[in-house]
Amino acid sequence: MPSERHAPRPGSMAAAPSPAPTDGPASPRPRSGAEIRAAFLRFYEQRGHRPMPSASLIPDDPTVLLTIAGMLPFKPVFLGQAERPAPRATSSQKCIRTNDIENVGRTARHHTFFEMLGNFSFGDYFKEQAIAWAWELSTGVFGLAPENLVVSVFREDDEAEAIWRDTVGVNPKRIIRMDEADNFWASGPTGPCGPCSEIYYDFRPELGDDAIDLEDDTRFIEFYNLVFMQYNRDAQGTLTPLAARNIDTGMGLERMAQILQGVPNNYETDLIYPLIEAAAGLAGVEYRGLDEKGKTSLKVIGDHSRAVTQLIGDGVTASNLGRGYILRRLLRRVVRHGRLLGIDKPFLAAMGEASIALMGEAYPQLLERRAVILAELEREEARFLETLERGEKLLADVLASQPSQISGAQAFELYDTYGFPLELTEEIAEEHGLTVDVAGFELAMEEQRQRAKAAAVSIDLTLQEAIDQVAATAAATTFKGYEALEHPSCVLALVVNGEPATLAGAGDQVQLVLDSTPFYGEGGGQVGDRGVLLGGGDQTSVDAGVIVSIEGVSRNRSVFVHSGRIERGCVAVGDLLTARVDAACRRRAQANHTATHLLQAALKQVVDPGIGQAGSLVDFDRLRFDFHCPRAVTSAELEQIEALINGWIAEAHTLEVQEMAIEKAKAAGAVAMFGEKYADVVRVVDVPGVSMELCGGTHVANTAEIGLFKIVSESGVAAGIRRIEAVAGPAVLAYLNERDAVVKQLGERFKAQPGEIVDRVAALQDELKASGKALAAARGELALAKAAALADKAERVGDFQLLVARLDGVDGAGLQSAALGLADQLGEGAAVVLGGLPDPSDLGKVILVAAFGKAVIAAGQQAGKFIGGVAKACGGGGGGRPNLAQAGGRDGTALVGALRQAEQQLREQFGAALG
């Protein structure tokens, strides 16, 4: 019986390294994961920290795929990009990391999903206070004995060492200095940074203080990391002290649980072990009875089950890119390890259930999204099982050829193209006594990486360069288009024909930067405005001396770039112009944009409240909305959505657009887009009672202005993403007119009322099919009849029966069956050559067919070769099998000669064979 321990059992701590009792506070020492989490948050809350809820695993920061650290939600604050929510904060943040996924289950403490407890100071308290509280929490609240603790400080951080030694009273021998790699934190090459200090738990203090090696993870476990953000690093690498110094800390919840529960690794804490037990139950095994390999599989399942449940809970769906791909990979690893353990039926949903049961109390959102989570798990598992089945079949084909080993290329093809895991290929190969060329596999993988890299070069046009250059130096453009469609603007910069310039004349293609503009710059899915810039004498009319037509407006950083053409006059930097937006176009874009918001709201209402935007386009005459949805939207749902939206339009809701702090907007329930970066102050577009979104676009004042909404199509763009295209406002009329014209034309063409067209076309289709068949049958019969008449004309040459004849009005297939039929009739010595015009009125197309009997082939004649030669005379070519071949040509007038020549040739050759 192994001596190691599993689920924590109170009162049986003797066998494991256990924290020495201290004279702690009256409240009982925390022990379970939930107690540890609560105790940490309570400790810091009592010390003036605002408790913050865990942020989503999907970060607001578009530069990272997932929330990988407890401080990530506060990163904008540390970087000075966002206001601090409070001087001090504390949180338990869920995190996911997959960089060394291979280590999960193999080491004691690698996780994909984990929870990070943290306390943060934003320019408030600093090093001394942070260290003191960390120590008080560790020893006082968690009851860890000082003899069991070791701290590390950065090599040059004398200040921290002094605090630990003198203020806290840590044994100097148990303060270890570490290098940058371990104890200096930075979020990037430049920006805020500073030294760290960590607290380690020592499982074997009896080994003494003299040979402390913190890298030895059988003896030590790091559980608390304190980052002292005190410098700013510039591009030259120079460190300057920060005015407002920050504290960022992290305590691994799972690690503290391992320490306090006295178990040998994180997986056997109450935060994960119930999942291991659930998986073991499904496999019909006992965790403690398994070898290392089996235990590892259970640990992987336990760890990954938490991760996938949380990921789906936060709105990630499995896909082949981005975080969806991470989710898929995790899911598939769970399935694979389940199979290794002998689970032969779908079990992911059961693991999801167990995970929700385990974490639902701390994360109630999991309970709300239970159905979605389980459905996604089931769907994805089924998909993977299909992949595996297909891969096994392909591998069986490879094995059937009895190779000496599975080549790297073969293994890689299975993996790369069919998603069949290398480990499985190895496993199955082993069962057949074969090995896999893993080195070759790695090589192929590297090649594929290189290919991807080489192809990923971006296209940089010179025009873009010039614009970038101008935009980088120009001041930010002030946007006036929310309130005005016409505005006086000053030209700040010009690009003419791709080159920066100070003057542009009539006919030039130009890009202009203005100090302020009423033109909407393309962004948030909405296209840029069109319109004109007027200058010279009368700037308010088209009689103006200068006219620049603006075809589009894009944004480059905060600069609006107006692209267009100078129609009249010339423009110089510094000119004052009147910018006038094409109001009709703008109105159409606004109708489409507001309609897009209504569409999203309707989708949430009709299909799934969890639907999230995946992309959007608002043009003048249409709108396109992409969203996450695992299945197609049914036509009934589409009708419902249309009705709902047109209802909202008819209800004439007045929009309320206002700017507010992002926190306030989110609290009010405004829909923000994942991956989109927002400023502190955001614009909220509210259709009261219907939709509230963060949006910088332009909108109608009242939904009634939209007039009408019509869905044009629903389709898929990628796995898990659907697209709806629709029209709104004036564009609907154009769309309906177009459709109406088509229906009218069809009606005239088919001599039917619009309602009868479908039946009429169906009937015509049937009729067409039937007559086509009748025609084919008649042709066949005709060919046969003509052929039968030809049979008598066969000429005997020795043992051979020679028949060369012309047969017009028969297509290729008919000619072939006629030739075959005749050859059968004439026996093994038959050499039948038929030629003709499939359409006697068309001399441009000739068909030739040859059918040779066995004896003819034996005599060295092959139909394929023979007919090719014949066809040359008709300006064509051909080929086929030895017994039956077909050829074609373009010259009908040469047919007679070609047939005569063929007959001559055969007769000679047969005569020679006789000779």
Added chain:
RNA sequence: GGGGAAUUAGCUCAGCUGGUAGAGCGCUGCGAUCGCACCGCAGAGGUCAGGGGUUCGAGUCCCCUAUUCUCCA
């Protein structure tokens, strides 16, 4: 964002170096049976995903598009 692959009858899939589109299951009818299952016979069912190209001729070769699968970032 960049690779690889798939798309053929209602379903699962064959179809070789271009030369008359096939199998199994399912379906319909007939036979056999008291009846059912099994079985026997016959039959229906295909714009070979769509579009363009090469060729005398394309399911097959090339390009584009769509959808699905899959790997990499």
